[in-house]
Amino acid sequence: MFRSLVKLQSHFGNALSLSKVYPRSQHSLFALKYSTAAAAERKRFYQDVSISQGEGGLYEINLDRRKLKTPGGKLFTVPNEALAIAVATEWDAQQDTLKFYTMHLTTLCNTALDNPTQRNKDQMISAALKFLETDTVCYRVDEPHALVELQKNEWDPVLHWIENRYNVTIGSSSSILGPEIPEATKETFRQHLNSYNFWSLTGLEYVITQLKSVVLAMGMIDRHLSVEQAVLLSRLEEEYQIRRWGNVEWAHDYDMYELRARTAAGALFVHLSSESSTVKRKLMQD
Amino acid sequence: MAALSSPLRVCRGILKELRAIHGPSYKQSLAYSYVMDQFRKNKVTGERYCRAQQEAHHASHTYLCLLASTRNHLVLHNLYHGKGERSPEEVASLVGLRLPTQPGGKGWEK
Numbered sequence: 001m002f003r004s005l006v007k008l009q010s011h012f013g014n015a016l017s018l019s020k021v022y023p024r025s026q027h028s029l030f031a032l033k034y035s036t037a038a039a040a041e042r043k044r045f046y047q048d049v050s051i052s053q054g055e056g057g058l059y060e061i062n063l064d065r066r067k068l069k070t071p072g073g074k075l076f077t078v079p080n081e082a083l084a085i086a087v088a089t090e091w092d093a094q095q096d097t098l099k100f101y102t103m104h105l106t107t108l109c110n111t112a113l114d115n116p117t118q119r120n121k122d123q124m125i126s127a128a129l130k131f132l133e134t135d136t137v138c139y140r141v142d143e144p145h146a147l148v149e150l151q152k153n154e155w156d157p158v159l160h161w162i163e164n165r166y167n168v169t170i171g172s173s174s175s176i177l178g179p180e181i182p183e184a185t186k187e188t189f190r191q192h193l194n195s196y197n198f199w200s201l202t203g204l205e206y207v208i209t210q211l212k213s214v215v216l217a218m219g220m221i222d223r224h225l226s227v228e229q230a231v232l233l234s235r236l237e238e239e240y241q242i243r244r245w246g247n248v249e250w251a252h253d254y255d256m257y258e259l260r261a262r263t264a265a266g267a268l269f270v271h272l273s274s275e276s277s278t279v280k281r282k283l284m285q286d
Numbered sequence: 287m288a289a290l291s292s293p294l295r296v297c298r299g300i301l302k303e304l305r306a307i308h309g310p311s312y313k314q315s316l317a318y319s320y321v322m323d324q325f326r327k328n329k330v331t332g333e334r335y336c337r338a339q340q341e342a343h344h345a346s347h348t349y350l351c352l353l354a355s356t357r358n359h360l361v362l363h364n365l366y367h368g369k370g371e372r373s374p375e376e377v378a379s380l381v382g383l384r385l386p387t388q389p390g391g392k393g394w395e396k
Contacts, residue, residue: 089317093307223344227351250366257359264352
């Protein structure tokens with residue numbers, strides 16, 4: 001039930017983030033904004049996509065000669081080169097028409113830059129931690145027995161790992177109210193989430209919302225799980241039913257690939273926004 | 287649980303995806319040079335358990351997953367959900383009828 005709501009929200013989010021086209025000015029730095037017509041599709045209006053470094057060390061994306069802008073009108077700037085290259089690849093991957101629903105990294109950058117809902121870090125952290133009370137991994141069923149076993153074998157290791165890693169207690173329960181999360185646990189996670197910067201937090205909250213689980217999101221961000229594993233664990237009951245009743249490609253596979261794409265984009269966004277790398281050359285000693 | 291496929295397979299997978307995006311000139315793309323650069327930089331390490339190497343490996347795996355799943359999602363979307371509505375002519379021809387033609391155009395058409 002939550003997933004269809006989230007999908008509906010994201011479709012509206014894409015449509016609402018488009019704003020009007022101003023046709024008159026032909027300045028070379030002017031970047032076209034997207035058009036609002038839902039039925040009309042934007043054609044690919046550029047040949048080359050390149051990146052350039054602007055002031056402050058921030059990277060910008062150039063479509064032909066024009067600089068890319070966010071839907072809010074700001075210049076599209078990215079803190080590091082890897083993320084800029086990935087966004088440029090997304091734009092370059094568009095064939096004749098622009099399909100914004102495949103450009104997940106661009107969407108995440110736009111959200112981080114524009115902050116359309118005007119939220120600060122604390123609000124985002126509270127929203128993310130709300131998922132802890134209804135975490136997928138903590139909600140168990142009582143029957144059928146095979147599913148209970150599957151949940152125990154797949155989800156318990158992840159729970160143990162996160163309890164050891166963060167020194168917290170999170171139980172699992174099969175009651176309708178879910179597990180009781182002690183305040184200390186929430187406080188630990190709150191402090192941990194506070195250590196991420198705003199961009200990483202945007203990505204992290206996105207991943208948590210997609211996977212419907214704080215435990216799985218942290219497991220993936222801490223590199224304990226791969227994207228495919230995290231998505232599998234998030235969809236555990238669906239996978240069980242698929243194995244029992246058969247796979248429906250236009251629904252199951254479609255959902256799985258979409259979830260994988262969004263989660264991978266979110267994870268990459270968090271990793272690239274929260275790390276910085278330096279190269280240190282060591283001389284060979286013999 | 288954290289076992290990933292080898293870096294070579296991940297690298298080849300990413301190159302395959304880039305080839306699918308760009309076509310024959312994928313070697314001139316930005317992503318190609320950056321990815322190859324990163325793979326070469328992280329290949330040799332002095333430590334036994336090098337955290338930077340593990341992180342880069344996980345990041346490459348994540349990027350491969352991103353490229354592959356967006357491509358598959360788009361393929362499935364075009365296959366099953368991309369058709370849109372039929373035009374009135376097609377709908378009529380489904381039951382073997384044709385739309386009537388009016389030589390002067392309908393009243394409200396210009």
